[in-house]
Amino acid sequence: MAITVKKVDRNVDMTLWERMYIPEMICGMLITWRHFFLNFVGLFLEEVGGKHYRRIATVYYPEEMPIVPVAYRGRPVLVRSKNGIEKCVACGLCEAACPPNCISIIGGERPNGDRYPDSYVLDGSRCIFCGFCEEVCPKEAIVMSHDWKNLCEYNRSKMVYTKKELLYPERNLQKRFDVLRDKYFSAYRYRQSPNLKTEPKE
Amino acid sequence: MANNQKNYDFHKESHTEPLEINMGPSHPATHGTVKFYLTLDGETIKDIDVEIGYLHRAFEKECELQHWSGIFPYTDRLDYTAGVLNNVGYALAVEKLIGIETPERCKYIRVIASEMGRLSGHYTNLAACAMELGALTAFLYFVEAREYLWDLIESFCGARLTHNYIRIGGLTSDLPDEFPESTEVVFKKNEKLYDDFAKLLLKNRIFLDRMRDTGGISAELAKEWGFSGPCLRACGVPFDVRKSEPYLVYDKLDFEIPIGSTGDNFDRFLVRMDEIKQSIRIIRQCLKQIPDGPINVDDPMWRQPSKDDINSDMESMIFHFKNVIEGQKVPEGEVYHAIEACNGELGFYLVSNGSGSPVKCRVRPPSFPMTSALPIMVKGSLLADLIPTFDMINLIGGECDR
């Protein structure tokens, strides 16, 4: 395959216009001024209610919350099912798959023979939010929530999450389960491309 | 008269000595990842000694302790400005070792993802260069563009910086449904910011004077030192792994290789500026051409089984447990595969003995050869020239020191 080469324009001979510093300086200042006035008007209009006039990219954090997409990987949480107990069966797959080894589980057995994690410790200071635990879990018992607030502490010992802190009601995670089932793990099956709205082939 | 003597040594006669000074690691220009030991004669650099290793995290050793798939999050942290590219490079190396071919759709999505990584890497690099030359507004325009791009990346892989998106034999997830439209929106915004950035800098004589004819290197020397990527292309050598050894679907895409002529900082800057345009062009083409289909290989050995399968199928479940706990068994052998990362040729050399972890995972960092050639590029120039030269080399600590 032929390599299509394009030579960049070095602009070696500057025109007198460009040599004079001042004209191009003014052109540059016009750009910054344009940004300034558009943003200024936008900020003013936003104050009086025109939210869509805003042009500033900054998220104004405590007053505004960033909107995270469904695929977002936040703090890993243990799913607490409707009957109030965790879904986890302490199989230890997440422990094995975790690259920084931040999960440690001690399994236990309920009187009816069900296995459950007697202690489930996730060291938040080691977690790298890779999502492998969620990916390998056979019971959908640990998922990456959209929880990203208050993950920082002054004391590392406070970042070690025990089972009590990790449990999260199932009903708040329904969206994430949908994502998991829909995209995450049936990906090797046939999927329709979003932009080609053709009928799936048999 | 002392001046008329042949071997007149100014420093000896005037009882002065060169100023020896440590630049870095805690210096605004070195980003905490490198140290220069400079010998200055006034403002002129007489000698420079580059010390790397401040961000050494034993990546290669760490890989030997992980399963094959567990290495992906670590590769994110190599070139942290373009995490997906490292993901892709590692995945392609492992797939070459196994001998599997991913489906077409997966390849296209990988190209989209890696071009987005390249965009983010170039945005960061050019913005940082502008900032270090004092143009803070230009810096923030590109950081804003990168921010929009990261929102896009976040929408399909769930994280902004440490993507962990690619898997052996496929991807973690498909693109979201509204992806082509949101991409177009973001690209529209970014092209406007690109224009502003270009207008602020590329015609400005102050910037031109700072960049032109500084830190240059000849094409022969660049080849000898093992340059690759934009720094080599700035010398006029049209070497790009995407073209010379096409991987994924790059041979089906139409894009140009921007090259410079002199190999100085300004050429490097322009080459990167142009690559941003080319990357956007590639992504637009990919979104047009992308076929339907699966995104993972349909081989139970190399993919995560679906949750439904695990719950309903005993064999799947046992296989899944074995795969996760022992690691996926990559066949014995060794392999080298290189891709075009945003700094140049990023190569992964992997050795397997058939177990669940690699015996050796060596990375060829693209910025390392350029860093080692830094002394010959800046010796004899002014202290201020070190800044753009170092920026255009784009030493990423995580990648160079590993």
Next chain:
Amino acid sequence: MIGVVDLIEVLVKIGFIVVLLVGVFAPVLTWVERKQSAVMQDRIGANRADVFGFRIIGLLHAAADAIKLIFKEDFIPRGADRTLHTLAPIMALIPAILAFSVIPFGGTYTFGDREVNLVIANLDVGVLFVFAITSLATYGVFIAGWSSNNNWALLGGLRASAQMFSYEVTMGLTIIGLVMFYQSLSMVEIVAKQDIFWHWGIIWHWPAFILFLACAVAENKRIPFDAPEAESELVAGYFTEYSGLKFVMFWTAEFIEIVTISALCVVLFFGGHHIPFIADAKLIDCFSSLGANIANLVAMVIGVTVFVSKLAIIIFLQMTIRWTMPRFRYDQIMKLGWKMILPLSLIWIFVVGLGMLTNLIPRI
């Protein structure tokens, strides 16, 4: 013999200038620089400091910064010259404020039988005085770099002294043409002669204005001429080793210098306190129905307001330049100063002289 009333008048004027510079302009300018750059760069900017929940769009950050810096440790590095290290910021700050003493911030107004001239010291050689005083600031900067016992600070000090010395020469030469035009070195007289709009400096001397502004920004060591404190090259240049209150002094000196330069521009090129097409006497006439004293007072207030507004516009221009431009290399600054601006200003002197000789430029 100086009378008590004269003394009070001078003290009031000094108080006004000091309060305006140190109390209003310096803190507000830090806020303006932050906020203007933020809005320019599609950001929001600092707005978190609050008193009882009132944020006043970030204006309180100036106070918060001041309080923080005052209570910070005053650090003197080992091996530094303690006396000079302490003296340097004072030597940088005082000339900056002192230069304002000859700048007229209003016209001449009569109250009863007393004439009040809104300038602290009406020197005949006001222009020369400003240049003499601002060149003293070089010592502060250079001593700061030298006494810190830090290589980066030394390099910064060297760069600063070389740059400031070179640009002083050029800055002086850029306005020689103007001085020839107005045939006076007194600031008050120059302003008085700009009573008519067509006599404003900017109309006849706009090339000199561009050259003067470039020199002035270089003198003030701000981007694009900030090689002495280039953050990415020399960490922070000559004030690398300064903290706390001494750092505030350098910082304040820089902002006051911005105001001084802008004031010089206003006085020399933009007609001082004059409103275009409205002469002072006319303005006082407008309010003559209120009585002579009150008319004068109103005219005075209007004059000072106009002066400050012009000042604000020039400051805004300077800030925009600072946020738009990249930085020169050190040798390029020298080249620009000696090889471009100096010859151009000499040519301009020649052109003005020729123009006045042939009566193309009016004598006023």
